[in-house]
Amino acid sequence: MARYVKCPRCDLNYILEGEQYCDVCKAELKIGPQLMYADDEDKAEEKLCPKCKQVYILIDEDMCDNCRELSSYDDIEPETDDENDEKWRDFLDEDEKEEISNSGDKEEDMISLSKIAEEELDEFDDEEEEEDEE
Numbered sequence: 001m002a003r004y005v006k007c008p009r010c011d012l013n014y015i016l017e018g019e020q021y022c023d024v025c026k027a028e029l030k031i032g033p034q035l036m037y038a039d040d041e042d043k044a045e046e047k048l049c050p051k052c053k054q055v056y057i058l059i060d061e062d063m064c065d066n067c068r069e070l071s072s073y074d075d076i077e078p079e080t081d082d083e084n085d086e087k088w089r090d091f092l093d094e095d096e097k098e099e100i101s102n103s104g105d106k107e108e109d110m111i112s113l114s115k116i117a118e119e120e121l122d123e124f125d126d127e128e129e130e131e132d133e134e
Contacts, residue, residue, distance in 0.1 A: 004014040013022035026032045046056040049064040051071075057064050063071070 003017045005017055007013045007015050007022035007025055009021050009025045013024055015022045021029065021031065023032075045059060047059055049055045049057050049067055051063050051067040055064040055066070062068075
């Protein structure tokens, strides 16, 4: 009859007298045949999504459903040119439409930055003179 002894590493499992470690210790030390635990069976068939790294997906999938939807939105190019699109005018009131259409008729005075700087200096000098008079 075979004689059993406790595993010298874990002192929990019994092994045949000639063996070095129990099957559990061998699996932990990666010696001999690897045991697959029930928890590990599901994880072996899944991997993390490479894009978001938050969702487990099957090994044969490229990415999770959320990432696939987001990437499909990125791939779609707008059908209309945003700069020439006039649909936003439909949402304006009649008064606002007139203001926008008339705004192009006025010639706006362009003031150079150097003129603005000179005006600010003149105002600053005027304020200093007023303080000196007081």
